[in-house]
Amino acid sequence: MGVFKISDPGEVEAFDPARFTEEKVAEIRRFVGDGKAAIATSGGVDSTVCAALAHRALGERLACFFLDTGFMREGEVEEVKGILTSLGLPLRVLSVSDRFMAALKGKSDAEAKRIAFRETFYTVLGEAARAEGCDVLIQGTIAPDWIETAGGIKTQHNVLEQLGVDTKTAFGFRLLEPLLDLYKDQVRRLAVHLGVRLDASQRQPFPGPGLMVRCIGEVTEEKMEVLRRATTVVEGELSRLDPPPKQYFAAVAEDDRREADSRMARAAVGPNGRAWYLGARATGVKGDERAYGRMVVVEPGEQTEPADLLGIVEKVIHEDWGVVRVLLRVDGREGKAGGYAVIVRAVETRDFMTVKPTPVPREMLRRIASRTMEDPRVGLVCYDLTSKPPATVEFE
Amino acid sequence: MEIPVVFLGGQYNHLIVRALKELGVSSRLVMPRITLEDLRGADGLVMGGGPYSVNDGMGRFGGLPEIIERAEFPVLGICLSHQLIGKLLGGEVVKGRKPEYGRTVIRVLEEDEILSGVGKEFTAWASHNDEVRRTGNERFSVLADSEYCGVEALRAHGRPLYGVQFHPEVAETPKGKDVLRNFIGICRR
Numbered sequence: 001m002g003v004f005k006i007s008d009p010g011e012v013e014a015f016d017p018a019r020f021t022e023e024k025v026a027e028i029r030r031f032v033g034d035g036k037a038a039i040a041t042s043g044g045v046d047s048t049v050c051a052a053l054a055h056r057a058l059g060e061r062l063a064c065f066f067l068d069t070g071f072m073r074e075g076e077v078e079e080v081k082g083i084l085t086s087l088g089l090p091l092r093v094l095s096v097s098d099r100f101m102a103a104l105k106g107k108s109d110a111e112a113k114r115i116a117f118r119e120t121f122y123t124v125l126g127e128a129a130r131a132e133g134c135d136v137l138i139q140g141t142i143a144p145d146w147i148e149t150a151g152g153i154k155t156q157h158n159v160l161e162q163l164g165v166d167t168k169t170a171f172g173f174r175l176l177e178p179l180l181d182l183y184k185d186q187v188r189r190l191a192v193h194l195g196v197r198l199d200a201s202q203r204q205p206f207p208g209p210g211l212m213v214r215c216i217g218e219v220t221e222e223k224m225e226v227l228r229r230a231t232t233v234v235e236g237e238l239s240r241l242d243p244p245p246k247q248y249f250a251a252v253a254e255d256d257r258r259e260a261d262s263r264m265a266r267a268a269v270g271p272n273g274r275a276w277y278l279g280a281r282a283t284g285v286k287g288d289e290r291a292y293g294r295m296v297v298v299e300p301g302e303q304t305e306p307a308d309l310l311g312i313v314e315k316v317i318h319e320d321w322g323v324v325r326v327l328l329r330v331d332g333r334e335g336k337a338g339g340y341a342v343i344v345r346a347v348e349t350r351d352f353m354t355v356k357p358t359p360v361p362r363e364m365l366r367r368i369a370s371r372t373m374e375d376p377r378v379g380l381v382c383y384d385l386t387s388k389p390p391a392t393v394e395f396e
Numbered sequence: 397m398e399i400p401v402v403f404l405g406g407q408y409n410h411l412i413v414r415a416l417k418e419l420g421v422s423s424r425l426v427m428p429r430i431t432l433e434d435l436r437g438a439d440g441l442v443m444g445g446g447p448y449s450v451n452d453g454m455g456r457f458g459g460l461p462e463i464i465e466r467a468e469f470p471v472l473g474i475c476l477s478h479q480l481i482g483k484l485l486g487g488e489v490v491k492g493r494k495p496e497y498g499r500t501v502i503r504v505l506e507e508d509e510i511l512s513g514v515g516k517e518f519t520a521w522a523s524h525n526d527e528v529r530r531t532g533n534e535r536f537s538v539l540a541d542s543e544y545c546g547v548e549a550l551r552a553h554g555r556p557l558y559g560v561q562f563h564p565e566v567a568e569t570p571k572g573k574d575v576l577r578n579f580i581g582i583c584r585r
Contacts, residue, residue, distance in 0.1 A: 143410065183414075286497050287525040288406045288447040288476070310499070318494045350567035353408055354521055356499070387568075389523040390497035 015186045017193035021053065024178045028057035028138070031176050037136040038063045038129035038173070040121075041089075043080030044206055045196075049187055050140030050179055052087055052194040063132045064089040065125060069117075070097025070224070071210030074232050083197060092132075096124050100212075101219070108218040110283055110292060110396035117209045126172050137173040142182050144353070184351070204247045205352065213396040216253040216280045223340065226377050227252040230342045233371045237364060238346055245358040248346035250372075251395045253280040255332075255341040255379045257297060264296070268316045268326070269309075272301020275316075276329075278341060282395045284324030285388065293324035297341075297382055300328075306383055307359035313386050325391045327382035330362075331369035341380040342372050347393055355388040398438050399583060400426045402460065404446030404476055407523075412442055412474070412565040415576055428458035438469060440583030445475030445563070449526050450483050470556035470582045472510075475524055478550070478559030482528030485535040485552055489526050494544040496522040502548050502562055506539045510558050510578050511549060520562035520569040522548075527561065556582050 028037075039054050041047040041064055054062050064084065068077050077093075084091050103120040107113050129137060167175045179187060207213050215227050230250040238248040257276035265275040276297045284291040296316050300309065306328055313326040327343055344365065346358035360383065369381035384391070401412045403425040416423040426434070435441060441463065448456055457480060464471060464484050473481045479489045502520045504511050528547040530538065536559075540549035550559045558579070564572030 284497075285407065285523070287495065287523050288445055289525070313498065314494075314496070317497065321495075351411070353411055354563075354566040354568045356568060387498040387521075389521075 015182075015189065017190045020190060021056070021193060024053055025057040028054055028176065028178060031174075032058060032061070032136050035136060036061045036063065036132065036134040037138050037176070038065060038125065038132065038134040039138040039140075040065045040067060040125050041080075041084060041140075042066070042206065042208060042210075043076070043083055045184075045191060046140035046142055046179060046187055048083065048087070048140075049191045049194060049196055050138060051084070051089055052196050053178060053190070054138045055087070055089055056194070060090060062090065062138075063129065063134055064091050065128055066091060066093050067121065067124060068093060068095045068097060069100045069121075069210060069212070071100070071212045071215075073206075073211065073235075074228055086197060087195075092128065094124060094128055096120075099124055101221075104212070104219045106218065110213070110281070113212060113219070113396065114209060117212060121208075122167075130172055135173055136176055137167065138176045138178065140179050141177045142179050142184065142187060144183065144351075146180065207394055213394045214249060214251040216251055216282060216395050222377070223252055226340050226342070226375060229375055230372050230378065234344050234368055237368045237371070238344075238360065241358070241360070241364070245346035245360075246349050246355075247352075247393060248344075248358070251343045251345060253278055253295075253341050253343065255339055256280075257341070257380065260296060264316065264319050265298070267319045268296070268298045268312045269300040274299045278327075282325050282391070284386075284391045286324070286390045291324050291390065293322045294320070295325040295327055296320070296323050297327045297329050297380070303362065305359065305362050306357065306365070306385060309385055310357065310387070313390070317390065325384060325386045325395075328385050330365045330381045330383055331373065332380035333373070335379075339377050339379055341382060342378050343382045343384055343395070344368060345384045345393070345395075347388070349388075349393075352393060355393055357383075357385055357387060397580070397584065398422045399440045399442060399580070400424055400430075400435065400438055402426055402428055402430065402441065402443040402477070404428060404444050404448070404456075406445030406447065406475065408563055408565050409444035409446075412444055412576075415565045415573065416442070416580070419573070419577055419580055421580055428456065428460055430463075431459045432463055432466060435463070435467075435469075440470040440472070440579065441467065442579070443471070443473045443477030443480070445477065445523075448476060450476070450479050450489050451526070464557065467557070470579065471558070472579050473559040474563060474565070475522075475561060476526075478561050479524075479526055479528055481552070481557065481559040482534070482536065482547060482550060485550075485557075486531060487528045487534040487536065487547070487550075488531050490529055491525060492527040492545060495525050495527075496542070496544055498523070499568070500542045500544070500562065502540050502542055504540045504549075506537060508537075508539050508551050509582055510551065510560075510575060511539055512578050514571045514574050518569075518571040520548075520564070520572065521566050522562040524561060528559070
């Protein structure tokens with residue numbers, strides 16, 4: 001009964017990059033016809049591989065856009081341009097950070113921010129694509145993206161039908177997603193086959209909305225600047241671990257901590273420990289349901305390695321079911337003089353469906369904290385002790 | 397050897413398919429409205445987890461209650477599907493007082509075949525708000541528990557129908573492959 005079959009994922013052994021390329025090149029040519037197509041690339045492995053594939057099919061009939069949203073890391077815009085240019089892709093850079101900042105103004109809810117980002121992204125891209133005469137948009141969506149998006153029990157075969165988005169009406173183009181059935185490891189094999197530079201194909205995941213989802217709560221110029229500096233420090237230090245964590249980054253939130261009651265502190269870190277709530281909320285996943293809840297910062301009475309503290313997350317959540325993340329206080333100034341809290345996140349995983357925190361040595365975290373606090377606006381530095389579930393990898 | 401996986405909307409449903417394939421079994425995702433007729437020729441069935449509660453009605457579960465009642469091939473339910481089996485076999489499903497999200501330690505009470513060779517205790521990952529409780533009238537044996545959850549694994553009396561509350565399909569459950577391999581062994585007979 002083919003009607004019941006919704007996908008055939010996981011054929012790792014059977015995947016043949018050469019055959020896949022041949023089939024998809026033909027499919028892209030059929031779909032685009034005599035017209036032109038646009039693709040937006042972030043420099044990440046999925047969209048870069050997808051661009052290389054589409055370029056093989058369409059040549060000069062492909063317009064490759066890179067949106068500088070203002071949410072990229074230090075030096076990233078230049079780095080991505082270098083990667084894409086080296087592939088011979090016809091690259092157009094759109095500097096549109098003002099549009100994104102305007103769309104996000106006043107928004108502090110994680111979902112509201114993501115929706116504003118998506119609307120702005122496709123509106124800007126649609127304008128640019130139409131100006132180039134493109135009526136097709138090609139996108140590098142892969143299997144876990146739509147399997148996670150699907151969430152509920154629906155029988156449609158692709159993510160657009162499931163989201164109910166008609167791109168032709170909404171944004172003025174037809175959509176093609178050639179990598180829809182692939183997993184990350186298959187995309188990496190395709191990257192090698194297509195000659196995509198290895199440093200691009202092995203880059204750690206970086207979300208489409210970039211630093212926006214690590215700038216917890218409302219995005220401001222100042223907060224983004226603090227985050228960008230902290231990101232450089234955290235990435236620089238943690239990349240020296242051997243092997244480096246599967247993914248590692250910094251996030252920032254307002255340092256508006258208030259002390260939790262002593263019961264919480266005792267349950268979490270014993271009689272000499274302390275615990276605080278941060279005001280900002282973060283995303284998580286509990287029992288396959290999306291959660292959006294509070295973050296608790298803990299400080300044990302004794303100096304303990306993060307590796308020995310992973311069990312306290314459960315204790316904190318059993319005290320307060322509204323908590324999705326538990327953070328270890330690494331260092332901080334007295335009071336709230338700094339204004340911002342920087343959170344260090346590093347995780348180990350096979351496939352990003354479940355993750356556990358990397359046991360980063362306390363010594364390294366202390367060095368990260370002191371370097372991060374050279375920025376006088378940073379008053380608190382924490383390390384995220386939460387696995388997925390109950391947290392997600394990213395904060396929003 | 398063909399063991400389809402029922403998609404109930406959970407985060408890890410496709411990882412079950414992937415794990416079964418890595419163990420040399422042919423597999424694919426199927427929807428809950430599937431019937432026993434559709435499953436003719438299958439050697440077994442695994443049912444995944446999902447973001448619902450069995451206490452919110454049976455509408456989302458399509459043909460699964462009938463399959464659980466009548467299937468002649470072995471069936472394994474994971475997380476939400478484990479709760480579905482527990483409820484249909486006379487247990488009750490309640491909100492856990494101390495829900496598990498992430499790492500937990502499974503304590504094996506009775507090995508049976510499904511937990512054969514995994515040891516007395518093993519680390520597993522779980523993610524659930526609801527849990528199965530015994531009522532005294534249940535038609536299953538409890539094979540494992542954990543500190544916070546009384547029924548981590550169950551087997552129906554007299555039939556190869558199993559449920560596990562934890563997730564054997566995720567990378568962070570190192571013994572999970574053994575559990576799935578045991579299930580494949582049961583299907584092979």
